[in-house]
Amino acid sequence: MIQTIKVTLKDGRILSYEKPVSLYEIAETVQKEYPYPIMLAKTPTGFKELCQVIKEDIQDLEFVDLSQKDGMRVYQRSATFLMIVAAKRLKPTCNIYINHHITGGYFCEFEDATMSNEAFIAQIEDEMKQMVGEALPISKYTFSTDEALKLFEKEKMFDKKELFKYRRTSTINVYDLDGFKNYFYGYMLTNTRWITLFKLIPYAHGFILQFPKESDPSVLADFIPQPKLSEVFRESEQWAKIMGVDIVASLNRVISQGQAEDLIRISEALHEKKIAQIADKIVAKEKVKLVLIAGPSSSGKTTFAQRLCIQLRVNGVKPHVISIDDYFVNREFTPRDESGAYDFEALEAIDIALFNEHMNRLIQGEEVEIPSFNFVTGQRQYKGHRVQLEAEDILVIEGIHGLNEKLSYAVPKENKFKVYVSCLTQLNIDHHNRIPTTDTRLIRRMIRDNEYRGISPERTIELWASVRRGENKNIFPYQEEADVMFNTVLIYELAVLKQKAEALLFGVDRQSPYYPEAKRMLKFLEYFLGMDTTCIPTTSIIREFIGGSSLHS
Template sequence: MEQTVKVFCKNNGQYFDLPMGTSLLEAQTIVGIQKPFLIVNCKVNNKTESLNYRVYQPKDIEYVDISESSGMRTYVRSLCFILAKAVSNVFPRAQMSIEHPIAKGYYGVIQGKESLTDDEIWKIKSEMERLVKEDLPFEALEAEAKEVVELFRQHHFEDKALLLETSDMLYAKYYRLGHYVDYFYGCLVPSTSYISLFELEPYMSGFMLRVPNRDNPDELESPIRQPKMQEVFNEHLSFLNIIGLDNVGDLNKANRTGNMSNVVKVSEALQEKSIADIATQIAKRFDDGVRIVLISGPSSSGKTTFRKRLEVQLMVNRIRPVGISLDDYFVNRVQTPRDEFGEYDYESLYALDLKQFNEDMARLLKGDKVSMPSYNFTTGQREYKGHDLQINKHTVLVIEGIHGLNPELTSSIPDKSKFLIYVSALTAISLDNHNWIPTTDNRLIRRLIRDYKYRNYSAIDTISRWNSVRRGEDKWIFPFQENADVMFNSAIIYELAALRKYAEPILMQVPKSAPEYAEANRLMKFLSYFNYINDKEMPPTSLLREFLGGSSFKY
C-alpha cells in the first residue's frame, strides 16, 4: 500500500493526500494550482523552497509566481546562472561579475575585457537561448563546506570559495548546470526552460541584463537612463577595488586578520569626505543664489543623519543652515488624500499644502519674516505657535523629505535658488561576483532595528508594511532620482557586519507560523554570511548610529 502524506494548500484552502516523496512540482498538478503568472517556488511552512523540494511530512504549502518578490528573486537568480554558464561557454575560464542593479536591469562586466562588442553580446545571448531551449535541470547539491570551497577553487571562483570559507558553515549547498557549478543564497527554478523572458544588451563597458516587469511579468522592464546613479556606483566600485574589498569574503578576511579597525575608519572617512564635497558644491552655488537645499531619499536611507552632518559642513563653509520640516505642511487630516485601500495616504505629494509651502518659501527668499506652521499629529490639525522665521544673506534653508526632488513641490521657486540631493543606501559590497546585495535589503534591515528600538514595532510589523512602503517609494521618490544635483551613497562597507548582531534577535522573534517568517528566514540566512564585528570603534557621528543608538546628534 502506497504511503501518503497530508498537505494543506493555502492557495485554494484544501487538504490533499500526496504520495510520500512527491515533489512540489509534481504536487502542483495534483492540487490543481494555477496562478496568473509563472510559478517558480513554493512556501513550505512559511519558508521559501524550490519546486524540486520533496514532501515526506505533513506541510502547509503555498505556490508563488514571479509577480511576488520571492518569485522574482528566484527567476532572476536562475537567469543569472544561465548567463554565467553562457559566458563560460563563449569565453572559457572568463570571470563574469554582476556589479549592481541599474536602469531597471542588472549591469555586469567580464573581467579582463575593457569592453564587449555587439557580436560578443550576441554570442552570449544566443548561447543563453540555446541553454533555455535545451531545458537543462538545475541540480541542487550539498557537501561538506571544505569540499565545496575546494571545488570552487578548482573552478577559479576564489570569491565564492572565500565567502564559504569565512562563513563558518559545516555543510554548503551549491548548484550545477551541466558541468558548470555556481553558488546562490536562494532557490532556483527546476530547469532552464522556465526562463523564457530576458534581454542582453551592450551597456557601458559591459552588458545590461534586462528582466521581467514585476507588475506585468509578461513584459520586460522598460529601461531608464540613470547616469548620475551609475557614476555613484562606478566611484564606489573603484574605491572597493583600491582597498581590496570586492566581496563579503574579503570583508570577513579583513575582520579575521585584525584589519577591521582600519576598514571602519576608512569607510567613515569616505562618507565624511563625500559630505564635505557636497557642502563645498553648495557653497559655490550659494554665491550664485542657492538658498534652499532639498534632501530626498527612501525609507531608512539615513537622510536625517546626513542632513545633520551636512549642516556641520555648511557651517565650516561659513553658511548658516536652518532646517524646515515638510511634515509641518501637511494639510488637515480630513483633507488628506486616500490610497486604494481607503486609508489616509500621508506619502502622497498632495498630503502637503503645496500652495502654502511655496508662498512661505518665496517670502522667506525675499527676506520677509514668515510665521511658520506646526503640524499636530494628535489632532491632525495645522497650528501656528508664534514661530517666526527670517533668513539673511548667510542663511540657507535645509529641507528634508521624500518629495524633495519632485519639481511640483517647489514649482514657484526658481531653479537657481535650489540645490537637490538624493540620499540612499545605493551599494555596499557584494556577497560574491554573482550575488549582489539589494539596496532594499540593506534599508529593510536598518528599518527593522530602528522600528524595534525606537518605535516598539516588531519584525512582523515592519516586514508586513514593507511592500506598501516600497510602493510609495516607486510612486513618489524613485521617478525623480535623476533630478538631483548630487547623489549620496549612505551605505557603509562594513555596515551589515555591524547590523547583524542587532537584527538577528529581532528576526528570530518571528514565529514559523507567521506569513512573514519566509522573509525573516531569508534575511537571517543573508546576514549569516557576515562575520560579527566589534562596532565600538564606530564614531558617534556615524550614519549607522541613527539606527543603532549612541549618536552624538539629537533626533
C-alpha cells in the same frame, strides 16, 4: 501495492499522488490556476524548491508564482546562473561579475574588460535562448564544506572559497547547469525552460541583465538610462577598491585580522570628504537658497542633513532646517489611498501652495512664521517659529518629495539645489551573489523601529511592502532630477547591524507569516563576522540606527 501521498493545499483541497512525488510535479498539476509560472513552493515550515521530493503527506501547501516578490527572486537568480553558464559555453575563460540592481535589471561587467563589446553580449543572449530551448535541468547537490571548498579551488572560484572560510556550516548546496557548478544564496528553478523573458543591454562599461517587470511579469521591465545613479555606483566601487573590500570575504578578513578600526576611519573619512564636496558645490552656486534633500526610507537623510549643515557653516553659510512634514494639510483634507487609509506620502498631503508662498517670501528676504504640524491632533499650528534669511543664509529642506518639481514649482530653478540620498550597497556576497540595497535599508529600519519606536520586527516587515510602493511612486521616478547624489552606505555596516538584527529576527515566531522573510535575512547575516561599535564616530550615519548619535536628541 501502489503507495500514495496526500497533499492538502492551502485552500483545503486534497490531491493524491503516487509516492514519492516532487513539488515540481505537483506544481504542474495546478499551474493552470496561476496567472504566471510557478517558481517556488511554500509550506508551514517555509519555502521549498520545486526539486524537493515529497515522501510523506503534506499540509497547507501553496505555490509562489512570478508575480510575487519571492518568486521574482528565484527567477532573477536562475536567469543569472543561465547567463553565467551561457558565457562559459561560449568562452570558458569568461568571468562575469554581478554588481548592483539598476533600471530593471542587474548591472554586470566582465572580469576581462576586452570582452565587453556589443557583439559578444549579443552572443551570450542568443546562447541563453538556446539553453532555454534545450530545457536543461538545474540540479542541486549537497556537498560537505571540505568537498565544496575543493570544488571552488578547482574551478578558481576563490571568492566563494574565501566566503565559506568564515561561515559555520557543515554542508553547502551547489547547483549544476550543463556541467557548470556554482553556489547561489537562495532558491533556484529546476529547469531552464521557465526562464523565457530576459534581455542583455550593453550599458556603460558592462551590460544589464534585464528581468520581467515586477508589476507585470509578462513583459520586460522598462529600460530607462540612469547616468547619475550609475555614476554613484561607480564611485562606490572605487571606494570599495580603495579600502580593498568589495565582497563579504574581504570584509571578514579585515575584521578577523584586527583591522576594523582602520576600515571604519577610512569609510567615515570618505563620507565626510563627499559631504564637504557637496557643500562646496552648493556654495559655488551663489543664487541657491533652497537645498532640497530626498531619499527612500532608512537612507540616513536626517544625519546627512545635519552633517551637510556643518559643512555649509564651514563655508560661512548659515543653514536653516525646515521639514516638509510641517506643511501637511490638516487631517480632514488628507487624501486617502485605495484601502481608505490616510495617504501621508501623497504629494497632495502637503499644502503645496503655502509651501511655495513661504519659500518665495523667504528668498525675497521677508520674515515668515513657519508652521508646525501636530501629528496627534492632525492640525497645523503656529508656535512663533519665525525665519528670515540674511545674505549668507540658506534653507535645508528634507522630505520625500524634495526632488519632485511639483513640490517647489513656484521657486526659480536657479534658487534650488537638489540632493538625492540613498543606501546603495557596494558590497556583494561574492562575485555572483549581490546584496540587495533594500535588504540593508530594511535591516536599518528594523533596528531603528525597535530601538526608538518600540515596533516589533514583524510589524516592520509587514509594513515594508507598503513603504516600497510609496518609494516607487514618489521617490525613485525623480532620482535623476537631483543635482548630486550621496550614498550613505558604509562598507562595514552590515557587520555592525548583524549583532542587533539577529537578536530581533530570532524573536519572530515560526508560525508568523513573516517568519520566511526573517529566516531569509538570518541566513544572509550568517555570512558576516560581527564588528565592535566602540570606535564608530558619534556623527556616523550608522549611529542614526544603532544609537549613540551626537546629532540626534
